Amino acid sequence: MFRILVDEDMPRPTAGLLQSLGIDAIDLRDMGLKGATDAEVFEHAQKQRMIIISRDKEFGNILKYPLGTHHGIIWVNLPYTFIRHQILDAVERFFVEVERNRLANNLTILEVGRYRIRERSS
DSSP states (O other), rough: OEEEEEETOOOTTTHHHHHTEEEEEEEEEGTOOTTTHHHHHHHHHHHTEEEEEOOOOOGGGGGTTTTSSSSSEEOOOOOTTOOOHHHHHHHHHHHHHHGGGTTTTTTEEEEEEEEEEEEEOO
16 A cells, blocks of 8 residues: 655645545645655655655656655646646546556656656666
8 A cells, every 4th residue: 555645736635535535645734844845845755655746847857856766756747727626637537547556666647638657667
């Protein structure tokens, strides 16, 4: 089983949505990490063995966060014109479709109508 750390750039209801899908998820704003830097968010997620879900494109940078150096990152690369319900719909669809066991230790890029998983090589 994995745990998800919801970054503060995700809609506030994201953690609740994930919980309704049977996923152990917590919003970092509920952990006293509101306003934390990316480095602080990353460090906390690694210590707690959590997968980060974020709209912050820095988390999609494999040079900064190489595959195999983290417990997993889901970069939600949707247009910034998307409103809350569009983001939540895309996230819900993704978690219903994806093989969840493939998320750990990999970079997953969620885009409009599709997702890609960059897996670390064995």
